[in-house]
Amino acid sequence: MASSQSVGAEQRLSDLGIELPTPPRPFGAYVESVQSGRLLFLSGMLPVVDHKPKYVGRLGQELDTESGRDALRTASMSALSAARAHLGTLDKVTRIVRLGVYLATSGDFFDQPKVADAASELFESIFGKEKTSVRMVLGVASLPLGMPVELEVIMEVAE
Amino acid sequence: MASSQSVGAEQRLSDLGIELPTPPRPFGAYVESVQSGRLLFLSGMLPVVDHKPKYVGRLGQELDTESGRDALRTASMSALSAARAHLGTLDKVTRIVRLGVYLATSGDFFDQPKVADAASELFESIFGKEKTSVRMVLGVASLPLGMPVELEVIMEVAE
């Protein structure tokens, strides 16, 4: 059986039956991706479907850990779609460098790592364990349009 | 009429009648700019004039959206001034890579994109649409010295 090293990300996506959404559109005067050298920076990705919030609220208040995980998976799908729109194919991704996970939380929500793992696990299943990123997780006061999660991604890509 | 591509950033600044303030000074044991390869990292820029806060307070509480936009414009001017101090001239900027916009908000302020656009629009008017950045916006609990906004910038610069 082929290891994750010999199977490309696009093949993995297809094997997993994952169909990416249409690329996200900005909510303001910015773009969704900028490449400098071999680093691809993506804008903060939100849990939107068709440019509309899929979730609104705060973790530990209106929303629980499982909803937070689903919201972050949704944001992750947007990130993958934005990266593919930039690169043509996700097979060009040589490393996930950094995930920034920002969660709108009530003061007493401390389950951040479990929510953040929803993004890390999805990326790992597609790019393989050897491309796993560093990670930064914060509980914040609020996110654009009242959404509960935001995901920032830096990837290293083939030249 | 010349397009933004053929007119340099310094000329645009001058055409717009924008005079940059003196470069910001650190509030602690850090520097305002570090370049590594072609990436220029700036410290988090605050809405200060002459090293003193121009605004103190939280968006959605003591301060409204328009004050937030003005505060962020002030922080953006400091960022431009710090970048020029580092580079000699803003004409060396080849791309705005990333804007991180951090807003001290009350829990129910969700107008973050509109405030963040104040920075994005200023940068666009100076560097042109083709150099527009990715963006990350967060509502946070507090910022240094009680100020309402902080702006982090990564630029790509000519070698």
Next chain:
Amino acid sequence: MASSQSVGAEQRLSDLGIELPTPPRPFGAYVESVQSGRLLFLSGMLPVVDHKPKYVGRLGQELDTESGRDALRTASMSALSAARAHLGTLDKVTRIVRLGVYLATSGDFFDQPKVADAASELFESIFGKEKTSVRMVLGVASLPLGMPVELEVIMEVAE
């Protein structure tokens, strides 16, 4: 007397009598360091000892400025240990590029720069003033497992 430029980071550590802890272990599906080109990205470092929180609580509430400084020093030691584990030796660090300092604060805690300086000063004493970083400081709603501080580091390293 030798200047900081001629003395390596490992020698400085030893001169200062600082012994680094064992490298931190992740709290989820991520790794502690990723290098891309000459940039070394570290995960958000927490004030843990033996994988357990040394501090829990919020600055300006359960914890004061001095506890915040000690917590951030603890997180900084983890960052140094993670970097050494990646590089083999801290003498390969050519520049501290960026420190991101995230503090779980009550709404009315504005002493962020003084807390953040605990990290900056430690790095300066080891790497020398000429390698000082840019810095970004935020007061956030909550951090993983209820800890009061988190530190994100980007270093430039020799190839």
